[in-house]
Amino acid sequence: MKATYKDVKSDILSKITKGEWSPGSLVPNEVELAATYGCARATVNRAMRELADDGLVERRRKAGTRVRTAPLRTARFDIPLVRAEIEGKGAKYRYSLVSNSVETAPDWLRARLNLPDQSEALHLVCMHYADGDPYQHEDRWINLTKLPQARSVDFSESGPNEWLVSEIPFSDVEISFSAGLADQILTDYLTCAKGDPVFTIERSTWWEGQAVTYVRLTYKPGHRLTTRY
Amino acid sequence: MKATYKDVKSDILSKITKGEWSPGSLVPNEVELAATYGCARATVNRAMRELADDGLVERRRKAGTRVRTAPLRTARFDIPLVRAEIEGKGAKYRYSLVSNSVETAPDWLRARLNLPDQSEALHLVCMHYADGDPYQHEDRWINLTKLPQARSVDFSESGPNEWLVSEIPFSDVEISFSAGLADQILTDYLTCAKGDPVFTIERSTWWEGQAVTYVRLTYKPGHRLTTRY
């Protein structure tokens, strides 16, 4: 008969969704709840903490716990490696390196990644195919000051992303989604028409305070990024 | 000198990011860690559990805890009410109702929301402005079978979203991002050119297994959705 934290969590969740505890209302405190459910306060605490993490309730010391008026609507997207993304759809993945060159970082890149003057960067352009059809165009810059070993890596067989995840255990990331237009170059790679709307992901990655890489991923027209919560 | 779960978490985090514990390697078990940090096992457990939630380590009973080879790259986006989104940028929010009508749900909507034949839906078109400039176009359908009370709500002063969040405490949501082109109608509302790329969010919401609403939010050209993690 002892309630687990999952029991408590789901029971309280249903009280909220069914309107028994209306938005903005005060929830009984942990000691009372522990008594009603016949469990330890720590158990209630865990349930409530998770509900707070999920954005359903708001907790403040002394003030107590309230049902959120507007539940936090946070969407979580998994950003898998392209390979996993494609193979996950049951399609055959193919990678191709378009170009690979060491360049002085252009101004816009230096500004974005906060790089010093005259920084060298490795500029890679790659294509990812699903069942032979163009799927994603990758335009990547790697900061050679931070990752000099990238200079001698062979990217002809597998993409820079796969190398990077094995090289950098964890990092700060800024990711941004937007809509763009296919220009002349993209139309060739993605086999679409000029002016087609394309979904674009830009990602900048830092490690120990220094920029590691910036990448712009452009998907073929019609791509959707979908999630549930 | 007793370590808190945050101490443990951040220390382990740094061990991972600094490469001391390399990707794929096995982490000491909870009892050993509790001994090294001089704290209770529950404290270590909480730290490790959060690291697992954050996608940095992978835990399996008996097999132990391993540093993830490819850290889960999940991005979390807050999807606030447009009002909050705009006011959060320090801009003045203005709402305007464009049209409001009861219609028989078109086929594409019935398919998407799994509605029966001849369902009635409330069709709302609204605009959201930031400092007087068009910010977001909202094209919304509300299932009147599930929410008949929507029929008599006045949406002329505040948007349907604000009414919905107060009416529905929690629900299942499918959200999807894509890139589209501004058509003739959108150009008028968003004051942009025909063929401009526009960022689009589509969201379908269910409550207790039944469809509640479908909305397509179209942002003015140039809009970005950005987050860090």
Add this chain to the structure above:
DNA sequence: GAGTGGTCTAGACCACGTT
């Protein structure tokens, strides 16, 4: 000042999955 959540402890038992 006092009430609430936040956290820690030491110990216990359970559940799962590898062996």
Add this chain to the structure above:
DNA sequence: ACGTGGTCTAGACCACTCT
């Protein structure tokens, strides 16, 4: 079978923050 994480307990003290 056994080792690991998963969870619960009963009690304690602390840290906010509202009044």
